Amino acid sequence: MIKIKITYILVLSIFMFSCEEKEKSISVKPVEFTTLSQGDLKGNGEENIGKSKLIISEQKIFDVLLGKINFVNDQINPAPKVDFNESIVLAVFDDIKSHGGHSIDITNVSEYEDRFVVEVERLKEGGMLTMMTQPYHLVIISKTSKPIIFKEK
Numbered sequence: 001m002i003k004i005k006i007t008y009i010l011v012l013s014i015f016m017f018s019c020e021e022k023e024k025s026i027s028v029k030p031v032e033f034t035t036l037s038q039g040d041l042k043g044n045g046e047e048n049i050g051k052s053k054l055i056i057s058e059q060k061i062f063d064v065l066l067g068k069i070n071f072v073n074d075q076i077n078p079a080p081k082v083d084f085n086e087s088i089v090l091a092v093f094d095d096i097k098s099h100g101g102h103s104i105d106i107t108n109v110s111e112y113e114d115r116f117v118v119e120v121e122r123l124k125e126g127g128m129l130t131m132m133t134q135p136y137h138l139v140i141i142s143k144t145s146k147p148i149i150f151k152e153k
Helices: 002-024 059-070
Strands: 034-041 052-056 087-093 097-099 105-111 116-121 130-142 148-152
Touching (some): 087 105
Parallel strands (some): 116 148
Antiparallel strands (some): 087 130, 097 130, 105 116
Protein backbone atom coordinates (compact mmCIF):
# COMPACT_ATOMS: atom_id res chain seq x y z
CA MET A 1 0.00 0.00 0.00
CA ILE A 2 2.84 2.38 0.82
CA LYS A 3 4.54 1.53 -2.48
CA ILE A 4 1.35 2.47 -4.34
CA LYS A 5 1.13 5.81 -2.50
CA ILE A 6 4.79 6.60 -3.17
CA THR A 7 4.39 5.68 -6.84
CA TYR A 8 1.26 7.83 -7.08
CA ILE A 9 3.01 10.83 -5.48
CA LEU A 10 6.05 10.38 -7.73
CA VAL A 11 3.93 10.23 -10.92
CA LEU A 12 1.87 13.23 -9.81
CA SER A 13 5.04 15.23 -9.03
CA ILE A 14 6.55 14.47 -12.43
CA PHE A 15 3.31 15.49 -14.13
CA MET A 16 3.11 18.77 -12.20
CA PHE A 17 6.69 19.75 -12.93
CA SER A 18 6.43 18.87 -16.62
CA CYS A 19 3.26 21.01 -16.95
CA GLU A 20 4.93 23.94 -15.20
CA GLU A 21 7.94 23.77 -17.51
CA LYS A 22 5.70 23.66 -20.57
CA GLU A 23 3.85 26.82 -19.48
CA LYS A 24 7.13 28.68 -19.10
CA SER A 25 8.12 27.92 -22.69
CA ILE A 26 5.01 29.51 -24.28
CA SER A 27 6.13 32.19 -26.68
CA VAL A 28 4.11 35.42 -26.72
CA LYS A 29 4.95 38.30 -29.05
CA PRO A 30 3.30 41.71 -29.04
CA VAL A 31 1.61 42.60 -32.33
CA GLU A 32 1.70 46.16 -33.59
CA PHE A 33 -1.65 47.65 -34.54
CA THR A 34 -2.82 50.99 -35.86
CA THR A 35 -6.16 52.58 -35.05
CA LEU A 36 -8.16 53.32 -38.20
CA SER A 37 -11.05 54.92 -36.33
CA GLN A 38 -12.46 55.05 -32.82
CA GLY A 39 -15.42 56.88 -31.44
CA ASP A 40 -19.19 56.73 -31.11
CA LEU A 41 -21.94 56.04 -33.60
CA LYS A 42 -24.85 58.37 -32.94
CA GLY A 43 -27.58 56.93 -35.13
CA ASN A 44 -29.59 55.33 -32.33
CA GLY A 45 -29.07 51.93 -33.95
CA GLU A 46 -30.02 53.03 -37.49
CA GLU A 47 -26.59 51.80 -38.64
CA ASN A 48 -27.82 48.27 -37.94
CA ILE A 49 -24.55 47.21 -36.33
CA GLY A 50 -25.05 45.12 -33.21
CA LYS A 51 -22.58 44.48 -30.44
CA SER A 52 -19.87 42.56 -32.25
CA LYS A 53 -16.24 41.63 -32.72
CA LEU A 54 -15.28 41.42 -36.39
CA ILE A 55 -12.31 40.18 -38.39
CA ILE A 56 -12.36 41.77 -41.84
CA SER A 57 -10.07 40.40 -44.52
CA GLU A 58 -11.78 41.58 -47.74
CA GLN A 59 -12.31 45.02 -49.24
CA LYS A 60 -15.97 44.34 -50.11
CA ILE A 61 -16.84 43.49 -46.51
CA PHE A 62 -14.91 46.53 -45.27
CA ASP A 63 -16.79 48.77 -47.72
CA VAL A 64 -20.15 47.42 -46.47
CA LEU A 65 -19.12 48.08 -42.86
CA LEU A 66 -17.97 51.62 -43.68
CA GLY A 67 -21.28 52.22 -45.47
CA LYS A 68 -23.18 51.18 -42.34
CA ILE A 69 -20.97 53.32 -40.09
CA ASN A 70 -21.33 56.36 -42.34
CA PHE A 71 -25.06 55.87 -43.02
CA VAL A 72 -26.02 58.31 -40.28
CA ASN A 73 -22.72 59.50 -38.89
CA ASP A 74 -20.28 60.27 -41.72
CA GLN A 75 -17.83 59.11 -39.06
CA ILE A 76 -15.06 57.68 -41.24
CA ASN A 77 -14.50 59.99 -44.17
CA PRO A 78 -12.43 59.66 -46.26
CA ALA A 79 -12.30 55.88 -46.14
CA PRO A 80 -8.90 54.61 -45.00
CA LYS A 81 -6.84 52.65 -47.52
CA VAL A 82 -6.24 49.06 -46.46
CA ASP A 83 -4.13 46.58 -48.44
CA PHE A 84 -5.97 43.35 -47.66
CA ASN A 85 -3.16 41.34 -49.27
CA GLU A 86 -0.96 42.41 -46.35
CA SER A 87 -3.39 43.40 -43.57
CA ILE A 88 -6.67 42.69 -41.83
CA VAL A 89 -9.03 44.94 -39.90
CA LEU A 90 -10.27 44.12 -36.41
CA ALA A 91 -13.44 45.90 -35.34
CA VAL A 92 -15.32 45.94 -32.05
CA PHE A 93 -18.73 47.51 -31.47
CA ASP A 94 -20.34 47.81 -28.06
CA ASP A 95 -24.01 47.93 -27.13
CA ILE A 96 -25.93 51.14 -27.72
CA LYS A 97 -25.61 53.30 -24.63
CA SER A 98 -28.15 55.83 -23.34
CA HIS A 99 -25.40 58.24 -22.26
CA GLY A 100 -22.26 59.49 -23.97
CA GLY A 101 -18.73 59.12 -22.71
CA HIS A 102 -18.36 55.35 -23.07
CA SER A 103 -15.62 53.64 -25.02
CA ILE A 104 -14.67 50.22 -26.24
CA ASP A 105 -10.95 49.80 -26.75
CA ILE A 106 -8.66 47.28 -28.37
CA THR A 107 -5.79 47.65 -25.93
CA ASN A 108 -3.44 44.84 -26.90
CA VAL A 109 -2.84 42.22 -29.58
CA SER A 110 -0.55 39.27 -28.82
CA GLU A 111 0.71 36.46 -31.02
CA TYR A 112 1.00 33.00 -29.49
CA GLU A 113 2.36 29.93 -31.24
CA ASP A 114 -1.12 28.85 -32.33
CA ARG A 115 -3.31 31.99 -32.20
CA PHE A 116 -3.64 35.75 -31.88
CA VAL A 117 -5.35 37.19 -28.80
CA VAL A 118 -7.03 40.61 -28.99
CA GLU A 119 -7.69 42.25 -25.63
CA VAL A 120 -10.81 44.45 -25.44
CA GLU A 121 -11.53 46.82 -22.57
CA ARG A 122 -13.96 49.59 -21.73
CA LEU A 123 -11.65 52.37 -20.58
CA LYS A 124 -14.34 55.06 -20.32
CA GLU A 125 -17.51 54.22 -18.42
CA GLY A 126 -19.80 57.06 -19.46
CA GLY A 127 -20.64 60.60 -18.54
CA MET A 128 -23.57 62.90 -18.01
CA LEU A 129 -24.45 63.63 -21.66
CA THR A 130 -27.86 62.11 -22.40
CA MET A 131 -27.42 60.94 -25.97
CA MET A 132 -27.68 57.53 -27.60
CA THR A 133 -24.21 56.38 -28.60
CA GLN A 134 -22.52 53.16 -29.67
CA PRO A 135 -18.78 52.98 -29.00
CA TYR A 136 -16.56 51.30 -31.59
CA HIS A 137 -12.88 50.77 -32.39
CA LEU A 138 -11.30 49.68 -35.69
CA VAL A 139 -7.63 48.68 -35.93
CA ILE A 140 -5.39 47.23 -38.60
CA ILE A 141 -2.84 44.43 -38.09
CA SER A 142 -0.64 42.39 -40.40
CA LYS A 143 -2.41 39.50 -42.10
CA THR A 144 -2.26 36.15 -40.34
CA SER A 145 -3.61 32.67 -40.94
CA LYS A 146 -3.74 31.92 -37.21
CA PRO A 147 -7.10 32.00 -35.42
CA ILE A 148 -7.92 35.32 -33.75
CA ILE A 149 -9.56 35.27 -30.35
CA PHE A 150 -11.12 38.34 -28.71
CA LYS A 151 -10.76 38.49 -24.94
CA GLU A 152 -12.70 41.02 -22.88
CA LYS A 153 -11.09 42.32 -19.71
